[in-house]
Amino acid sequence: MTGPRSEAQVLVVGAGPAGATAAYHLARQGVEVAVLEKSGFPREKVCGDGLTPRAVRHLVRMGVDTSAPGWSRNRGLRFVSRGVTLEVDWPESNSFPGYGLTRTRHDFDQLLAERAVAAGAVLYTRTKVTAPLRDASGRITGVRAVCGPDGEPRDFSAPVVIAADGVAGRLGLAMGVTRLGKRPVGTAVRRYYRSPAKHQDPYLESWLDLRRPDGRILPGYSWIFPLGDGRVNVGLGVLNDSRTGTTDIRKMLAPWLERTPREWGLRGEEHADGPLRGAALPMGFNRLPHHRQGLLLIGDAGGMVNPCNGEGIAYAMEAGELVADLVPQALSRPSGPSRDQLLERYPREVATRLGRYYRLGRVFSSLMARPLFTSLVTQNAVKSPPVMAAMVRLLSNLSDRPGADAVDHLVNTLVRVFPRDKELGARHR
Ligand SMILES: Cc1cc2nc3c(=O)[nH]c(=O)nc-3n(C[C@H](O)[C@H](O)[C@H](O)COP(=O)(O)OP(=O)(O)OC[C@H]3O[C@@H](n4cnc5c(N)ncnc54)[C@H](O)[C@@H]3O)c2cc1C
Numbered sequence: 420m421t422g423p424r425s426e427a428q429v430l431v432v433g434a435g436p437a438g439a440t441a442a443y444h445l446a447r448q449g450v451e452v453a454v455l456e457k458s459g460f461p462r463e464k465v466c467g468d469g470l471t472p473r474a475v476r477h478l479v480r481m482g483v484d485t486s487a488p489g490w491s492r493n494r495g496l497r498f499v500s501r502g503v504t505l506e507v508d509w510p511e512s513n514s515f516p517g518y519g520l521t522r523t524r525h526d527f528d529q530l531l532a533e534r535a536v537a538a539g540a541v542l543y544t545r546t547k548v549t550a551p552l553r554d555a556s557g558r559i560t561g562v563r564a565v566c567g568p569d570g571e572p573r574d575f576s577a578p579v580v581i582a583a584d585g586v587a588g589r590l591g592l593a594m595g596v597t598r599l600g601k602r603p604v605g606t607a608v609r610r611y612y613r614s615p616a617k618h619q620d621p622y623l624e625s626w627l628d629l630r631r632p633d634g635r636i637l638p639g640y641s642w643i644f645p646l647g648d649g650r651v652n653v654g655l656g657v658l659n660d661s662r663t664g665t666t667d668i669r670k671m672l673a674p675w676l677e678r679t680p681r682e683w684g685l686r687g688e689e690h691a692d693g694p695l696r697g698a699a700l701p702m703g704f705n706r707l708p709h710h711r712q713g714l715l716l717i718g719d720a721g722g723m724v725n726p727c728n729g730e731g732i733a734y735a736m737e738a739g740e741l742v743a744d745l746v747p748q749a750l751s752r753p754s755g756p757s758r759d760q761l762l763e764r765y766p767r768e769v770a771t772r773l774g775r776y777y778r779l780g781r782v783f784s785s786l787m788a789r790p791l792f793t794s795l796v797t798q799n800a801v802k803s804p805p806v807m808a809a810m811v812r813l814l815s816n817l818s819d820r821p822g823a824d825a826v827d828h829l830v831n832t833l834v835r836v837f838p839r840d841k842e843l844g845a846r847h848r
Pocket residue numbers: 432433434435436437438455456457458464465466467468469470474546547548549583584585586587589607608609654696697698699700717718719720724729730731732733735
């Protein structure tokens with residue numbers, strides 16, 4: 420029993436930032452695209468809700484008016500560590516806007532999905548993809564889904580399928596994509612609080628001295644991100660590493676918030692708005708390959724969170740835009756090896772753009788698991804404004820290429836000295 424069958428030129432599984440961005444840019448080029456999303460909108464997604472200028476750039480490219488009500492602007496990052504506080508503005512840049520944003524995922528994702536629909540994509544909500552459909556050679560030809568409250572089965576077919584189904588990434592796994600256990604993974608929790616004192620803070624605040632209950636410093640940070648609607652998003656995230664041992668980070672939030680000034684309203688249950696929730700962050704391309712038999716992986720489904728700072732939205736959108744640049748050309752070719760050859764350009768292009776940077780990120784995250792290095796960053800670097808300004812540019816991947824100033828040149832040179840990521844199986848710049 421498969422129920423009715425629907426056809427499109429491209430199927431996008433998942434309407435998070437990755438899927439909505441891909442669908443928007445595909446639909447703008449006249450491609451028939453169907454997006455299958457298991458939830459209904461608006462819906463919650465566990466996130467810090469913070470957007471760097473890198474993510475804002477993608478919103479602007481999708482024609483989103485970021486000056487409209489509902490967006491809260493920030494001018495940079497404030498670091499707090501062991502009594503030191505340092506504010507660093509987002510860099511002036513030729514490539515990125517000079518501001519960041521916050522907006523809860525409650526309606527952020529809906530807004531992006533609506534942009535895709537306005538561009539011509541067809542969105543099926545409450546449609547959960549359960550399995551790939553494959554031809555005799557194993558190539559994907561569509562997906563099987565269950566739809567609506569009764570779980571009515573339905574098949575969707577298309578010559579190209581994009582997996583944008585987030586951290587679980589089940590579609591890719593069903594197609595033989597591998598999780599690379601040695602690559603970094605983070606865990607993060609967040610909770611909303613009503614905080615008149617902090618909700619309009621012009622900076623995203625980040626506390627760097629994250630410690631286990633036994634006092635050992637951890638590779639990660641905690642945050643207070645202002646939402647401008649009376650609330651803040653507070654949370655903490657750590658890199659999972661055998662050297663730092665297992666830590667129940669859910670238990671770390673309350674003790675950390677006890678350290679914040681009482682007038683911020685972040686202590687105890689009184690000002691909490693909703694429960695504490697957490698999820699994993701798949702980093703540094705820890706799922707490969709990014710193209711397998713007609714299936715293209717974007718966003719968390721492809722392990723695309725930046726290992727340097729835990730940012731995932733910008734990279735999910737970036738991959739969505741990139742895939743949409745290449746797929747129309749592939750569709751213009753006859754089905755078979757010549758089309759698949761063009762699809763193979765996608766992982767190569769991801770590698771070219773981000774391979775070396777993510778390699779650097781993996782080394783950085785590995786160093787952060789060493790207490791000596793973590794202490795150096797969180798206790799010494801944080802005292803120096805120029806060092807932290809350079810760190811922001813490096814860790815948020817905000818340098819101009821080609822470089823516009825000495826810091827850009829330094830950051831770009833550092834990235835370039837990192838060797839190719841051979842497992843991406845592709846050319847790197
Ligand atoms: C606590 C926490 C804090 C974070 N903070 C930040 C932050 O401040 N800034 C930042 O940039 N990143 C942050 N991230 C990372 C960020 O949330 C993700 O990287 C980002 O959401 C990835 O987008 P995506 O579209 O790939 O996946 P998702 O946003 O997870 O979207 C996947 C979509 O697929 C749908 N789906 C899943 N399975 C199926 C299926 N079988 N059928 C149909 N639909 C399906 C889901 O319902 C969902 O809508 C944080 C993550 C966590 C856990």
